[in-house]
Amino acid sequence: MILLGCLLGNCPISHEWLCRWIWQSKHGNKAADKPDKRIYLHLKHAKRRIKRTNQKDNRVIIPNRVPIEKRPKIVNKRIRPTDIEVDFMMAKNHNGAILVMTNRATLYTRLHKLSNRRSETVIKAIIKTLEQADYPMHTVTFDTDLGFANHNEVAEALNVDTYFTKPYTSQDKGTVENRIGQIRRFFPKKN
Incomplete structure (x- = not known):
């Protein structure tokens, strides 16, 4: 009945719904999905189709964030040992992390092993390390x-x-990224 309606130009199924059904069938593990599991191969592009809509980005925005463009120009000169770059060096499968803090001028690097990447834990580690x-x-x-x-x-x-x-x-923040690359030689991700 739906197919007949589509042939007559009065289709109650949208192309978005149809694509969603095809991809759910491909990735589904139900017995009902089994006959339709390979139907996606008949699409013009057998890859995941991204729905283009005007949806809002659902990522969390960090409050009071100041962009790097507003950082003083003297930081780029690397002449004062008071500018720090911070990043994570992740373990295999993101199970654990090491907090890496590198001084841009001297390349002096501090490491702090983290039990988790929650903001409270990370900030306490940064403060404790840089206070010293x-x-x-x-x-x-x-x-x-x-x-x-x-x-x-x-x-x-x-x-x-x-x-x-x-x-x-x-x-x-190439300085800390470079240091992480150097540290990786001693702490490979595969271990």
Whole structure:
């Protein structure tokens, strides 16, 4: 009946619904899905189709985030040992992480093993580690990981300015990324 309605130009099924049904059949494990499991191969492009709508991005936004473009230009010169870059070095399957904090000028790197990546845990580790420095810090640069969501606590405790890189731009904090690459030789991800 539905097929006849579609042939007459009065189709109650949208193409979005049809594509969703095809992909659910492909990935479904029910007995009812078995006959239709390979039907996706008959599509023009046998890959996942992304629905293009005006939906809002559901990622959490880090509050009071200051973009890296507003960071003082002196930080790029690497002449003062008071600017820090922070990132995570992830373990295999994201089971555990090491917090890596690198000084941009001296390349002095501090590591802190984390039990989890919750923001409270991460921020306490950053404060505890950087408080022990012999000199006051000026800036700390993070990436947009939610583990750094409570960056205001770091700013208050250490009296520093915090900045965030753009998403998916590891070159914005190349110093710490390079150090992570060096550390990986001693802590390979496959272990």
